[in-house]
Amino acid sequence: MSVWEIMGYELTIIGAGPAGYSASIYAGRSGIKTVVFDKIGGGGLALVSPNIENYAGFESISGAELMDKMQKHASKYADIHFIEEVKNITKNENLFTIETTNKSYLSKAVILCMGTEYRKLGIPGEQELQGKGVSYCATCDGFFFKEKKVAVVGGGNSALIEAIFLKQIGCKEVYLIHRRDQLRAEKTYEDEARAKQVRILLNKTVEKINGEQKVEYLETYDTKSSNKSKLPVDGIFISIGEVPQNTLAKELGVKLDEKGYIIVDRQQKTNVRGVYAAGDITGGLRQVITACAEGAIAALSSTEVLGKKYPY
Ligand code: NAP
Numbered sequence: 001m002s003v004w005e006i007m008g009y010e011l012t013i014i015g016a017g018p019a020g021y022s023a024s025i026y027a028g029r030s031g032i033k034t035v036v037f038d039k040i041g042g043g044g045l046a047l048v049s050p051n052i053e054n055y056a057g058f059e060s061i062s063g064a065e066l067m068d069k070m071q072k073h074a075s076k077y078a079d080i081h082f083i084e085e086v087k088n089i090t091k092n093e094n095l096f097t098i099e100t101t102n103k104s105y106l107s108k109a110v111i112l113c114m115g116t117e118y119r120k121l122g123i124p125g126e127q128e129l130q131g132k133g134v135s136y137c138a139t140c141d142g143f144f145f146k147e148k149k150v151a152v153v154g155g156g157n158s159a160l161i162e163a164i165f166l167k168q169i170g171c172k173e174v175y176l177i178h179r180r181d182q183l184r185a186e187k188t189y190e191d192e193a194r195a196k197q198v199r200i201l202l203n204k205t206v207e208k209i210n211g212e213q214k215v216e217y218l219e220t221y222d223t224k225s226s227n228k229s230k231l232p233v234d235g236i237f238i239s240i241g242e243v244p245q246n247t248l249a250k251e252l253g254v255k256l257d258e259k260g261y262i263i264v265d266r267q268q269k270t271n272v273r274g275v276y277a278a279g280d281i282t283g284g285l286r287q288v289i290t291a292c293a294e295g296a297i298a299a300l301s302s303t304e305v306l307g308k309k310y311p312y
């Protein structure tokens with residue numbers, strides 16, 4: 001039995017999304033004793049994607065089903081600890097101490113796959129009415145708004161996908177509110193949204209979310225005419241991008257770019273020896289398929305500090 005089997009793990013992966021699952025499969029198959037921690041139940045943001053149609057090999061699959069398959073696959077090769085949050089990582093010589101909500105573990109290498117979290121609008125009413133009509137996930141909460149009026153804020157792919165989904169599940173009226181005069185999303189999503197009668201409101205910002213017990217109406221501002229108006233809705237889905245969950249990386253001295261994403265080289269190495277990063281936390285395309293590829297590369301790169309043979 002090696003010292004690592006007694007004392008801890010050779011490799012610690014933080015975050016059980018596509019990058020973390022893929023990294024653990026490649027690490028396990030390279031004979032690396034690996035643990036994966038996830039503060040919730042795994043899957044990351046891909047979990048709530050209603051339909052993934054660009055992951056090779058699956059013409060159409062829900063995020064939940066794909067993540068379930070990845071979890072089952074990864075658990076053949078690594079110990080996966082759900083609802084165990086990593087609170088702190090320290091490096092001493094060539095050894096990392098990983099402190100979680102349960103205990104401390106030693107590890108010789110770390111892969112950071114913490115992904116991103118939803119960006120907030122930061123307007124009055126947003127925090128107060130969260131869970132009372134304010135949501136960041138149509139797949140999770142859209143069902144409560146069947147036959148009701150809702151608004152989606154944002155002009156990217158996610159916002160369009162949310163708006164289309166809300167129409168599909170039977171919301172009476174779906175507004176898409178975007179701050180500029182054109183959408184950022186792929187044209188196919190825009191075409192589908194228009195075909196489904198999503199009402200696209202351009203050059204508009206939401207200034208305030210109003211309601212006593214639940215969302216009742218939005219105060220909007222027209223950036224072209226400077227007109228203010230009230231839009232009665234039962235729910236608002238805020239889909240304005242994501243921000244990297246980089247606190248642990250910052251504390252470890254890992255270099256970030258100006259938007260807070262981890263800087264990695266082509267081997268997914270960070271500036272701290274023994275620390276790698278993969279998936280949405282490194283920015284880039286933020287696709288399930290690229291996250292998986294980065295996770296695989298990170299796991300194989302970690303063989304350099306683990307004294308393992310590079311298997312390819
Ligand atoms: P995104 O592409 O960054 O779009 C965010 C949208 O929110 C933009 O339209 C932005 O406006 C708007 N926004 C940002 N901050 C705002 C604020 N404070 N107030 C109002 N609006 C604000 O984010 P995303 O749609 O979540 O997508 C994230 C990444 O995942 C992207 O790379 C996307 O391509 C990818 N993705 C891909 C797919 C797919 O391929 N099927 C599906 C989902 C997501 P501006 O346009 O004015 O900047």
